[in-house]
Amino acid sequence: MRLVVVGNGMAGARLVSEARARDPQMRVTVFGAEACRPYNRVLLSDVLAGGSRPEQVRLLDPSWYAEHDVEAVLGTEVARIDRETRHVLTADGRREPYDLLVLATGSEAVVPPVPGAGRAVPFRTLADCERIVAAAGRSRGAAVVGGGLLGVEAARGLAGRGLPVTLLHLAGHLMDRQLDAEAGDVLGETLAGLGVTTRTGVSATAVEPGGVRLACGELVEADLVVLACGVRPVTGLAAAAGLEVRRGVVVDDELRTDDPSIFAIGECAEHDGTVYGLVAPAWEQAAVAAEVITGGKARYRGSRLVTRLKAKSVELAAMGETQLDEEHAEVVRFSHRARGTYRKLVIRDGRLVGAILLGESDAVGTLTQLFDRGGPVPGDRAGLLFPGLSAAPVAGSPVLMPDAAEVCRCNSVTKGQIRACWEAGARDVAGVAAATRATTGCGTCRDAVEGIVGWLCDQEGVPV
Incomplete structure (x- = not known):
């Protein structure tokens, strides 16, 4: 059996290790467009903030491939899939046969179509991160365009290096996909105390030598401009091969595409109408696909997402349907803005369907388990938000x-x-x-x- 994996990021590397653990005889070849060995993209914000060095976020030691009889072809892009002969063709002319193929091509940074965007640096890869760190050392101020999860992490990391940072976001509050308006405002106030100025409801129309030009004509001054405007799945290879592609490469519960010899996992895959952008679903998919590839039986039924913000001095967890209000669910809410604390439970039919925890909290573990398992919520709602106040032992x-x-x-x-x-x-x-x-x-x-x-x-x- 010849297994070829296209993509050596967090999903592809995990698939390779999972498959090899299950089948020591299978011939495995993995292609990575980046020349470096795989790294933990989740921890790039730590590298940006100076808390970790690039070598500390690597996932596999270089010797792992040889020890496990895996051929890793790094710095080589796969240009085409020949489904009739079951080969992949690389940009430098190599033809590699496969019996089973896994696409783990991930996603790429969205660069807005505005004049001067090439002057800015996207925050996506390790190479991007190293460019930002190098530029930060010679800059007097920075602007981050995009106030989603990555944008907040980038802004906090740059502020931690002593730079004045302005965070620009088109929506009315930060992390609007995960947070409600009040939580977004509390997060902005927390960031302000750490040296980040937040501007919401603003649109960037150009990146100029002196900073970012807004739609209102104002220039936000910055020597360094970082783009965190979201990501899109990398699906060109699959689409050119004639596979079904919507937002991502469409897969079934076995992570197979409409070609049964080709699988897709991670940020490039679309399962049941959803493209997941977090590491936990990618690794769950890798385990399922590896089991199926090696002859086992497994099914992927989707993932319940918990977003964690990894920024020094900012504690945040958000899960599920956080935007619901009292008209559609039972909502339990506590806010203490002076201390940067905001907690919200969203309960429907006696089950926890959403939660926001901003600020230090010992309730994260218990609420995550309740959310994951879909079990009944205890009657003591206050005890869920504040475990220390409950007469019951802390779970x-x-x-x-x-x-x-x-x-x-x-x-x-x-x-x-x-x-x-x-x-x-x-x-x-x-x-x-x-x-x-x-x-x-x-x-x-x-x-x-x-x-x-x-x-x-x-x-x-x-x-x-």
């Missing part, structure tokens, strides 16, 4: 947390798996990560994993 405590509780959502790692890993000899987060992949996604579960490992060591009197 997030390692002592009381059931083994089935999911700790790392990106990799679906439970407390029980961490316990088993610890009993097998892992005594620190690095050991747990190596065995389970916990903490290797968005990284927000690291404190929880440290807490569980520390608790287990304390119980047995074992040094960490």
Whole structure:
């Protein structure tokens, strides 16, 4: 069996490792357009902020490919798929045969069609990130165009480097896809305290040498302009091959396209009308596709999205239908804007269908589990938002947390798996990560994993 994977990002690299773990004999070739080995795109905001170095966000060691008999062809773009002969053709003329093909081509940054856009730097790849960091060192001020998740992370990262930053957003409030208006306003106020000036309801019409020109004629001065205007799935290769493409490459529950020998996963794939832009769904899809490819039976039924903002001094989690109001659902809301705190529960038919948690909160783990499982919401709504006020024990405590509780959502790692890993000899987060992949996604579960490992060591009197 010859497996070819086009795309060596977070989805493609995970598919390769999942397939190899299931079948050590399959011939595997992966093509990556980027010359570097795969890296964790989720953590680029840490690199931008100076909290991590580029080499710290790499996913696979260079020796991994040789040790696992995987041919990695990096810095090479696949230009065409020949479905009749089952070959892929690269831009430099190579023809590679396949029995099964996986498209993991990801997405690309949207660059608005405005004059001077080429003067700005998109925030998408590691190379983009390195360009931004280099430019920040010689700039007096920066402007970020786009106030979605990536734009907020970019603005916070640049402000952390000491630059005055102006964040420009077309919609009426920040992260309007994930947050309601009040949460967006509270987020803007939090960012203001960290050195970011937010301008909402504004449209950029040009990027000029001195900054960004707005539709009203005003020039927002900046030496460095970063574009975070969203992404679009990379589907040109699939479309040229005659595969069904809507917004993404259309796949079924096995992640197959309308050609049964070709699969698509990650940000380029469209399942049941949805294109997912987060890492957890991509990795869930990679596991399902790998199981099917190696002869097993698995089905992908979609993912329940939890968005986590990874910016220093800004704690944010948003999930589900956050925009619903009291006319359509039961809404429980708490706001303390002076402290940058906003919490909202959206409950329908006794189930949690949405939530926003902005500001430090110990309720994230419990609410995420309720949202994921779709279980009934306890009658004590205040206790959900403020676990410390409830007379009941805190469910997030390692002592009381059931083994089935999911700790790392990106990799679906439970407390029980961490316990088993610890009993097998892992005594620190690095050991747990190596065995389970916990903490290797968005990284927000690291404190929880440290807490569980520390608790287990304390119980047995074992040094960490």
